Amino acid sequence: MKFGTKAIHEGLNVDLPTGAIIPPIYQTSTYIQKTPGDHHGFEYSRTQNPTRTALEKNIAAIENAKFGLCFASGMAAIDTVCKLLVPGDEVIANNDLYGGTYRIFTKIYANYGIKFHFAEMDNAGSIEELVNDNTRLIWIETPTNPMMKIIDISMVSGIAKKNNILFGVDNTFATPYLQRPMDLGADIVMHSVTKYLSGHSDVILGVLVCNDEELAEKLAFIQNTCGGICGPQDCFLVMRGLKTLHIRVQRHSENGRIVAKYLKSHPKVDKVFWPGFEDHTNHVIAKKQMDDFGGMISFVLKEHSMDAAKELISKTKIFKLAESLGGVESLVGHPASMTHAAVPKEEREKSGLVDTLIRLSVGIEDAEDLIDDLKQALG
Numbered sequence: 001m002k003f004g005t006k007a008i009h010e011g012l013n014v015d016l017p018t019g020a021i022i023p024p025i026y027q028t029s030t031y032i033q034k035t036p037g038d039h040h041g042f043e044y045s046r047t048q049n050p051t052r053t054a055l056e057k058n059i060a061a062i063e064n065a066k067f068g069l070c071f072a073s074g075m076a077a078i079d080t081v082c083k084l085l086v087p088g089d090e091v092i093a094n095n096d097l098y099g100g101t102y103r104i105f106t107k108i109y110a111n112y113g114i115k116f117h118f119a120e121m122d123n124a125g126s127i128e129e130l131v132n133d134n135t136r137l138i139w140i141e142t143p144t145n146p147m148m149k150i151i152d153i154s155m156v157s158g159i160a161k162k163n164n165i166l167f168g169v170d171n172t173f174a175t176p177y178l179q180r181p182m183d184l185g186a187d188i189v190m191h192s193v194t195k196y197l198s199g200h201s202d203v204i205l206g207v208l209v210c211n212d213e214e215l216a217e218k219l220a221f222i223q224n225t226c227g228g229i230c231g232p233q234d235c236f237l238v239m240r241g242l243k244t245l246h247i248r249v250q251r252h253s254e255n256g257r258i259v260a261k262y263l264k265s266h267p268k269v270d271k272v273f274w275p276g277f278e279d280h281t282n283h284v285i286a287k288k289q290m291d292d293f294g295g296m297i298s299f300v301l302k303e304h305s306m307d308a309a310k311e312l313i314s315k316t317k318i319f320k321l322a323e324s325l326g327g328v329e330s331l332v333g334h335p336a337s338m339t340h341a342a343v344p345k346e347e348r349e350k351s352g353l354v355d356t357l358i359r360l361s362v363g364i365e366d367a368e369d370l371i372d373d374l375k376q377a378l379g
């Protein structure tokens, strides 16, 4: 089955006497048992809920994975992966991670005796030199946030497999429509479903998918034990959003291409970071592992001052100034003070995230209006 068909149908055939085409919102905490242990597979909604199960199956299907688990947020999903680790374990991650991921690693789990290394992952050597007997997890995001670097998923997966290390990919920026890390050797794929998968800026939710049954059981054990689950209402909203994921991402990518090209040609713009440009450092890898380049773009102005960056950000009208990304509406953000404020300035600048960097999440409005908005804001 092709992507769009799967997004619309897979996992959603909740067997019902009414024949409802849409899985209902099972707003229930518990389920009646005939005699102890005699039930329909559902005992208590922290453990399982039919609305959540439908969503979990649906997302697993579009990521080409067997198992899916949904959580209260993307961070609750990452938290669950961290709980696979024990004191003494080491983790290698790319050096321009989402600020919240950097924060949970360095401010929470580092206190529990887990060691984190951050690497520029443009070549195998920079990862391999950090691998030792304690390395348990390699965690990457690609495209990276906000520098839009591309990491070769197959290359990293090769290193992980050779050294028997668990390999997780945060696929939030790319979406499974553009990139399927499971097919390239990832053990776990994670999403902030809040972003493109949900797509309508109205829900916070996270997901993990995997193929290994034992791993899925461990993750489900943590999910049930620690309880970071999402409610059925939110699952319903996400299922509704997912039905148009393929159409939305096509349009995000089309608009992204138009906006990136416009910015690149503008005399006031210095650099534009978008993996679709042939002169982007990692364009060849992007072309190899992605089906298109999406709607996330970062750029810096020729005038390297905070005032100039702030002025531009405050002047856009359609591009709303807000955290988050991946919704149908276009957003503009200032990573250094917003999404990446949790990352120390020295760390930020190591990966090229200067204070004057501006990030766009290009929505699915009419491209002409988006260009007009940027034109007036750039003055």
Ligand SMILES: *Cc1c(COP(=O)(O)O)cnc(C)c1O
Residues within 6 Å of the ligand: 073, 074, 075, 076, 098, 100, 101, 141, 145, 170, 172, 173, 191, 192, 193, 194, 195, 204, 205, 206
């Ligand atoms: C937003 C985001 C997260 C965190 O997800 P929440 O749903 O906000 O908890 C993790 N990774 C990336 C790449 C994100 O953009």
